Amino acid sequence: MKEFSIIGKDVPRTDGEAKARGAAIYTDDMKLPGMLHGRILRSPFAHALIKSIDVSRAASLPGVKCVLTANDTPKIKYGNWRLFPDTQDEYPLAIDKVRFIGDEVAAVAAIDKDIAEEALALITVEYEELPAVFDVDSSMQTGAPVIHDYCPTNVSVNRKIQYGDVEKGFAESDYVREDVFRVHSVSHAYLEPCSALAQVDLDGRITLWSSTQVPYIVQCLLASTLGMRENDIRVIKPYIGGGFGGKMELRTWEFCAALMAKKTGKPVKFTLSREEEFLAGRRRHGMKLHSRVGFKKDGTLVAKDLRIQLDGGAFNAMGPTATFLCGNFGAMLYRYPNYRFHGEHVYTNKPPASAMRGFGAPQSLYATEIQMNIAAEDLGIDPVDLRLKNAQVSGDKIPDVATISSCGFVESIQAVAEMSGWKEKRKNLKPGQGMGIGCYSFISGGVFNWFNTQYPFSAAEVRAFSDGTVHLLTMASDIGQGSDTVLKQILAEELGLTMADIRMTSADTSMTPQGDLGTWGSRVTLMAGNAVLDAAKKIKEQLFGAVSARFNLNVVHEIECKNGRVQSKARPDYGMSFGDAVAMVQKANRGEPLFARGSYTPRDKGLVTPAFGFGAQVAEVEVDRETGLVEVKQMWTAHDCGTVVNPRSVEGQLAGSIQMGLGYALSEQFVMDKGTTLNPNFVDYKMPTAADMPPSEVVHIDTYEPEGPFGAKECGEGLASPTAPAISDAVYHATGYRCKNLPITPEKILQALGEKK
Amino acid sequence: MKEFSIIGKDVPRTDGEAKARGAAIYTDDMKLPGMLHGRILRSPFAHALIKSIDVSRAASLPGVKCVLTANDTPKIKYGNWRLFPDTQDEYPLAIDKVRFIGDEVAAVAAIDKDIAEEALALITVEYEELPAVFDVDSSMQTGAPVIHDYCPTNVSVNRKIQYGDVEKGFAESDYVREDVFRVHSVSHAYLEPCSALAQVDLDGRITLWSSTQVPYIVQCLLASTLGMRENDIRVIKPYIGGGFGGKMELRTWEFCAALMAKKTGKPVKFTLSREEEFLAGRRRHGMKLHSRVGFKKDGTLVAKDLRIQLDGGAFNAMGPTATFLCGNFGAMLYRYPNYRFHGEHVYTNKPPASAMRGFGAPQSLYATEIQMNIAAEDLGIDPVDLRLKNAQVSGDKIPDVATISSCGFVESIQAVAEMSGWKEKRKNLKPGQGMGIGCYSFISGGVFNWFNTQYPFSAAEVRAFSDGTVHLLTMASDIGQGSDTVLKQILAEELGLTMADIRMTSADTSMTPQGDLGTWGSRVTLMAGNAVLDAAKKIKEQLFGAVSARFNLNVVHEIECKNGRVQSKARPDYGMSFGDAVAMVQKANRGEPLFARGSYTPRDKGLVTPAFGFGAQVAEVEVDRETGLVEVKQMWTAHDCGTVVNPRSVEGQLAGSIQMGLGYALSEQFVMDKGTTLNPNFVDYKMPTAADMPPSEVVHIDTYEPEGPFGAKECGEGLASPTAPAISDAVYHATGYRCKNLPITPEKILQALGEKK
Structure with missing residues (x-):
């Protein structure tokens, strides 16, 4: 493999010092002269008609500068799935009807937050309550309350995949296993609540700073909902305190800030409270998964039939993507010669679920992995061996979905088994102790153009200067995952420069090159x-030409950018500094500055992704049989993210994934009563803390992804999946309790243990 | 001539509303968290050695965060004339020696301005006073105090021009006139004092907001004086309240703000007081002009010998350019078959003179025009006729200098004579009344690359979007003259769009395309x-291709951008909206956004300028013979600026020129006593106000400059020249007092009248 200068090195994150020192400016840190503060009035009912809204008292409260209801807006529907306008089911403010507790009904902007809050209480809304549904079973019943008139079944999206002959496959199977799993909804719990600040210029153009993963999507949808031209709106992404999928749509406060700025001529800022985030924020889809798998006696997989109902909450949000991806993930990891999937996205009167780290994989793969463990036991095959027997490998095709290029899955399973001492240690654990395994595969960005972008999926501009520096401009959005650092590393590596030679401007829709679809689906790296890389290569071509001409090099001579120089590879003395080479190109172009645009759009890569990451994880737990409390004693992870661009960032991603996986498996859940969230704060919503983190050991499987930059692919989301099934399997191993209904609470364990007694 | 949609129309200035409403943000309006305020310690001596500086008491004053003297700086000389490094004679802070009263010795940054001011008083500087010189005659004497060691003659720049045979020319002349003129120094008196705000990021890169005409020059010189790389410095030009040439160099406060930001990690802002601006600010060169001209009896010009000593003050600043231009302007307006020029830039112990509106022309042409009037009288020829006889016309070559392309000079003289009723009215004025004439020519930007830029002289990027909008990016600097409006008009005209379709980003060295040399020499339009235009034409080529392909047009078919459409000129129904055409180009480029870079660098245009503006002016005055007060009763102006892009802006330029010309002629001057300015405020420095403005009538001479966009050339500086000679000639006509020593004060008039009695 190629020797790298910067790729694979522990380069400090470019945002590290700013964040550590408190110098990083987040949206809510921003103050503009005359700025107003916005608050949102939310529905107290899960399902109700709005009969009337009287804002007169609120509007006349001193200090209130603007009050909005849907009637003050253009009433244009929107949603991320622009390719299928039928899926666009949302308005910034509720029209005639509310569909969940927390649904946005009105907004106030005032000279301070307290006055805005006070004004909310002065708005009188007359509701007529309607019957509501809170789970997919009820919602899909005949005669259930209809949540959207256009969708009388409450099933807004159907996704089917089928290949091979599933029924024949089951008929030919020696062992068929069928289970129903229920997985719950959890919160992204990003540390920075959503925040948006809008300013209007005297031409009527809007600048929006927003805590978003998707500046371009917000630009487009804000324009369409306001009836403005896209390029009369500029979206800038400041530092972001996490997103995890929860900030990838246009949201009400972005719209209201912009419209109120237009109406008042003043900057308007909205920042959600933590309570609002928990009560009404986006979340991971709860799902009901019905999975049937058939094996030969020897463990060979023959068929799989997967039906999933996604609890979408009141709107589609990113549900259509999750529905699609559940089916794709259901066909991943193992070779299913015969596969059938039917996903249904179901409306309920709850806050909308949407994208969240893993995007369908944690749910879909929970079913996959638990069933693998059940089948292994039933077939008398070690779970590791059963996996190895069926594991996908490089070159495998999933019909209609993808061809797997690089794949370190087998090596991951082997490595994690070896690291954990799986075969020996698992046999010799004490009572109450257990070991379990879970695996994953994940996408490196999506291929399917649901947003119907007219631009490349990603783009970059590189400007090179004779002082030896370069300027990188990209609309890619670092939301805390460290992508700015990674992109700078890629550029520095390709141009033979250091990190300090690069100035970077990112995620400003009016300054950085169109387009980029934002941060989701582990797409950025x-x-x-x-x-x-594309832009950098174009720069290099020009530098190489200059050096070749200057030193009269043979046309077959290889030239390289290395250590700040552009030089003949064979004769480095035939060369010059990077800056001098830039100056020569400029001279050759009679002064024109040297720059290049690069882009990437996946083509001929199936429907899902250009590259899959893989991995496996083993958890060791100890269960207190008196209290039902699960202690995770150790995690072992082996994963294949292709080339590791930044080891520390990868380490951070893994640690974060395990932390979220822990919470998903054991402690996090929205405790709800008929649409009301009863635990809307970090005291009652039990997110694991640093103190809860188990020791962790990690092996990177060395692969090279031909479609990725320097061989890299995803590393940030795949690992959101294996932790829950690994822990769940370990709990089963320790207690005999097989969880099919996440999370694994002490109550459930105790109940199961009690039943066994 | 072509029918224009937007060129030549009274388009409101894009900055008008913001300025009228107080929404325009100038540098001093900016506040950043933790920002420090800087003040400068200035020399109380005109010429002195610095024996020691003790800043300890200042540094320990609570609230003081940084104190700088030259010893804290890299001590790198700088100056705008990078092509000739010998001319670079300045340091940001004085080293070992001060050279004028107000010379910058030290700087303090503190948590507020008052503390910074207080700290200045705590800095102890031990000086050893040296003999000083305050005028060019004394400075050039043998044995005069030497101001810069490298320059024992005190003459830092010599510029000679010679063509024909001047002595032979005088020998063949029937009439030779020789005069010595002295013209004085005046202040730019821009309404916004200089201000700069620097911020350093954690990578050590600096962002500087500055009230400057030349962001790129400041970027480069700031980098070199700090020992940094150019592109680690970003200079942003906010709204600017005028410059007139006074803000076209790197200045001490820009350097100190940047260095102090680096040292403290905090933003640092400096804003000069009005008193500082008057005491130590840049100013127009005072000059001593020795001019000899020879005529044939019939008025034909035969020879001219012009010697000028420029009073440069303590540093070169933009003096070298002024020296060069004086010689060029001396050869303009009239045909001199034999011409000789010797310009000397002379150091004195006064604040440095530099560029100011007209850049050598108001001084040089004062001599030209007054001598023309004297000669006309002596030769018995009407001054208008004498000018018409010798006037330069299109196609005239000035050896080594330029070829005149478009030229409406003859028409300007004729028009102004006709408008003013010159021949009749002048004969019939009452005693004490007079009419006088003055003419000008001026450059439309400079050709000579004194800054040694490696980039195009001007550049632009145009991004076109499918929503029908475009984004114009340029480093051109609107400093209040309205160039942003003009550039948008040019783009809108070329692309058939409206002003509202254009978003513009200008004058940000890290975002707008390299390069642009800034605003001076009437270069921007x-x-x-x-x-x-260059960028717009490249955009059009692509749009035309798309439309041609879509409608299967014959290759000879002309296509146009008009009224928001791209269409066949002959068959407008073969066409589509601008936005749809952009979308087609994007589709053809598989999503790549449509953009184009354009640039302009004058080549093969001599040494001076690609295009000259011309004009003539007549003033009518009435002189109170008791008080010596001059009332200007009427101004008539005819000028040739090529195509008038924005009539209101041109009107504004003319009004402003007349206002400055009035002050230059009659009232403005630095009253100085041995290097001390005695009138450093707007009460004692007598700038004409709106109430002093005479009625004014203007005719635009209709010409088309082939080198200019849509035929346009300069309109903002040329008219700084004719007002003073026209008024001076009118005063002579009214009183018999011929002023050879500006300004024309009541005292001088009374003295002259007294001598005549």
Whole structure:
């Protein structure tokens, strides 16, 4: 493999010092002269008609500058799935009807937050309550309350995949296993609540700073909902305190800030409270999964039939993507010669679920992995061996979905088994102790153009200067995952420069090159990375030409950018500094500055992704049989993210994934009563803390992804999946309790233990 | 001539509303968290050695965060004339020696301005006073105090021009006139005092907001004086309250703000007081002009010998350019078959003179025009006729200098004579009344690359979007003259769009395309305008291709951008909206956004300028013979600026020129006593106000400059020249007092009248 200078090195994150020192400016840190503060009035009912809204008292409260209801807006529907306008089911403010507790009904902007809050209480809304549904079973029943008139079944999206002959497959199977799993909804719990600040210029153009993963999507949808032209709106992404999928749509406060700025001429800022985030924020889809798998006696997989109902809450949000991806993930990891999937996205009167780290994989793979463990036991095959027997490998095709290029899955399973001492240690654990395994595969960005972008999926501009520096411009959005650092590393590596030689401007829709679809689906390293590489290669071509001409090099001579120089590879003395080479190109172009645009759009890569990450994880737990409390004693992870661009960032991603996986498996859940969230705060919503983190050991499987920059692919989301099934399997191993209904609470364990007694 | 949609129309200035409403943000309006306020310690001596500086008491004053003297700086000389490093004679803070009263010795940054001011008083500087010189005659004497060691003659720049045979010319002349003129120094008196705000990021890169005409020059010189790389410095030009040439260099406060930001990690802002501006600010060169001209009896010009000593003050600043231009302007307006020029830039112990509106022309042409009037009288020829006889016309070559392309000079003289009723009215004025004439020519930007830029002289990027909007990016600097409006008009005209379709980003060295040399020499409309046109034409080529392909047009078919459409000129129904055409180009480029870079660098245009403006002016005055007060009763102006892009802006330029010309002629001057300015405020420095403005009538001479965008050339500086000679000639006509020593004060008039009695 190629020797790298910067790729694979522990380069400090470019945002690290700013964040550590408190110098990083987040949206809510921003103050503009005359700025107003916005608050949102939310529905107290899960399902109700709005008969009337009287804002007169609120509007006349001193200090209140603007009150909005749907009637003050253009009433244009929107949603991320622009390719299928039928799926666009949302308005910024509720029209005639509310669909969940927390649904946005009105907004106030005032000279301070307290006055805005006070004004909310002065708005009188007359509701007529309607019957509501809170789970997919009720919602899909005949005669259930209809949540959207256009969708009388409450099933807004159907996704089917089928290949092979599933029924024949089951008929030919020696062992068929069928289970129903229920997985719950959890919160992204990003540390920075959503925040948006809008300013209007005297031409009527809007600048929006927003805590978003998707500046371009917000630009487009804000324009369409306001009836403005896209490029009369500029979206800038400041530092972001996490997103995890929860900030990838246009949201009400972004719209209201912009419209109120237009109406008042003053900057308007909205920042959600933590309570609002928990009560009404986006979340991971709860799902009901019905999975049937058939094996030969020897463990060979023959068929799989997967039906999933996603609890979408009141709107589609990113549900259509999750529905699609559940089916794709259901066909991943193992070779299913015959596969059938039917996903249904179901409306309920709850806050909308949407994208969240893993995007369908944690749910879909929970079913996959638990069933693998059940089958292994039933077939008398070690779970590791059963996996190895069926594991997907490089070159495998999933019909209609993808061809797997690089794949370190087998090596991951082997490595994690070896690290954990699986075969020996698992046999010799004490009572109450257990070991379990879970695996994953994940996408490196999506291929399917649901947003119907007209631009490349990712783009970059590189400007090179005779002082030896370069300026990288990209609309890629670092939301805390460290992508700015990674993109700079890729550029520095390709141009033979240091990190300090690069100035970077990112995620400003009016300054950085169109387009980029934002941060989701673990797309940035591969896609934006490829765009950066593309631009860098174009720069190099010009530098190489200058050096070749200057030193009269033979046309077959290889030239390289290395250590700040552009030089003949064979004769480095035939060369010059990077800056001097830039100056020569400029001279050759009679002064024109040297720059290049690069882009990346996946083509001929199936429907899902250009590259899959893989991995496996083993958890060791100890269960207190008196209290039902699960202590995770150790995690072992082996994963294949292709080339590791930044080891520390990968380490951070893994640690974060395990932390979220822990919470998903054991402690996090929205405790709800008929649409009301009863635990809307970090005291009652039990997110694992640093103190809860188990010791962790990690092996990177060495693969090279041909489609990725320097061989890299995803590393940030895949690992959101295996932790829950690994822990769940370990709990089963320790207690005999097989959880099919996440999370694994002490109550459930105790109940199961009690039943066994 | 072509029918224009937007060129030549009274388009409101894009900055008008913001300025009228107080929404325009100037540098001093900016506040950043933790920002420090800087003040400068200035020399109380005109010429002295610095024996020691003790800043300890200042540094320990609570609230003081940084104190700088030269010893804290890299001590790198700088100056705008990078092509000739010998001319670079300045340090940001004085080293070992001060050279004028107000010379910058030290700087303090503190948590507020008052503390910074208090700290200045705590700095102890031990000086050893040296003999000083305050005028060019004394400075050039043998044995005069030497101001810069490298320059024992005190003459830092010599510029000679010679063509024909001047002595032979005088020998063949029937009439030779020789005069010595002295013209004085005046202040730019821009309404916004200089201000700069620097911020350093954690990577050590600096962002500087500055009230400057030349962001790129400041970027480069700030980098070199700090020992940093150019592109680690970003200079942003906010709204600017005028410059007139006074803000076209790197200045001490820009350097100190940047260095102090680096040292403290905090933003640092400096804003000069009005008193500082008057005491130590840049100013127009005072000059001593020795001019000899020879005529044939019939008025034909035969020879001219012009010697000028420029009073440069303590540093070169933009003096070298002024020295060069004085010689060029001396050869302009009339045909001199034999011409000789010797310009000397002379150091004195006064604040440095530098560029100011007209850049050598108001001084040089004062001599030209007054001598023309004297000669006319002596030769018995009407001054208008004498001018018409010798006037330069299109196609005239000035050896080594330029070829005149468009030229409406003859028409200007004729028009102004006709408008003013010159021949009749002048004969019939009452005693004490007079009419006088003055003419001008001026450059439309400079050709000579004194800054040694490696980039195009002007550049622009145009991004076109499918929503029908475009984004114009340029480093051109609107400093209040309205160039942003003009550049948008040029783009809108070329692309058939409206002003509202254009978003503009200008004058940000890290975001707008390299390069642009800034705003001076009336260069922006022609040079940046050409760059914008170049980019727009490249956009059009692509749009035309798309439309041609879509409608299967014959290759000879002309296509146009008009009224928001791209269409066949002959068959407008073969066409589509601008936005749809952009979308087609994007589709053809598989999603790549449509953008184009354009640039302009004058080549093969001599040494001076690509295009000259011309004009003539007549003033009518009435002189109170008791008080010596001059009332200007009427101004008539005819001028040739090529195509008038924005009539209101041109009107504004003319009004402003007349206002400055009035002050230059009659009232403005630095009253100085041995290097001390005695009138450093707007009460004692007598700038004409709106109430002093005479009625004014203007005719635009209709010409088309082939080198300019849509035929446009300069309109903002040329008219700084004719007002003073026209008024001076009118005063002579009214009183018999011929002023050879500006300004024309009541005292001088009374003295002259007294001598005549």
